[in-house]
Amino acid sequence: DASERTYLCAIAKNLAVDxxxxxxxxxxxxxxxxxxxxxxxxxVEDRDAALRIHLVLHHLNEPYKExxxxxxxxxxxxxxxxRVFGKSENWARVTYHRAKRKIxxxxxxxx
Numbered sequence: 001d002a003s004e005r006t007y008l009c010a011i012a013k014n015l016a017v018d019x020x021x022x023x024x025x026x027x028x029x030x031x032x033x034x035x036x037x038x039x040x041x042x043x044v045e046d047r048d049a050a051l052r053i054h055l056v057l058h059h060l061n062e063p064y065k066e067x068x069x070x071x072x073x074x075x076x077x078x079x080x081x082x083r084v085f086g087k088s089e090n091w092a093r094v095t096y097h098r099a100k101r102k103i104x105x106x107x108x109x110x111x
Contacts, residue, residue, distance in 0.1 A: 056106045064099035071096050 057065060063085060070076045070084065071092075081092035 052107060052110065053103065056103050056110070059106075060099060060102060063095055064102060067092060067095045068099040068103070 057068060060068070067081055067085075070081050071078070076084075078092040078096065079089045081096070082089045085092070
């Protein structure tokens with residue numbers, strides 16, 4: 001029993017909301033600041049940190065080591081990692097986050 005004006009306003013509102021949602025999805029990601037490659041000290045510190053991470057990763061137990069490596073270095077999705085191990089995607093997510101936490105804890109202990 002509403003007037004045509006009410007329906008037109010509702011349609012206009014819904015189109016505006018859809019437009020804002022679409023615009024939000026198309027917004028570019030903020031640019032990540034890349035390290036200054038001309039600064040030799042920064043390059044040495046990055047290499048040192050990478051070496052320490054690899055040393056900690058080398059001593060990590062399975063399956064944490066392999067799941068972390070597949071995710072970070074192999075750039076596999078959690079679904080793919082789950083398939084590799086014959087487990088669920090959720091198992092891969094949990095195992096990856098536990099591995100990451102273990103690496104962070106061991107890195108903090110070594111500093």
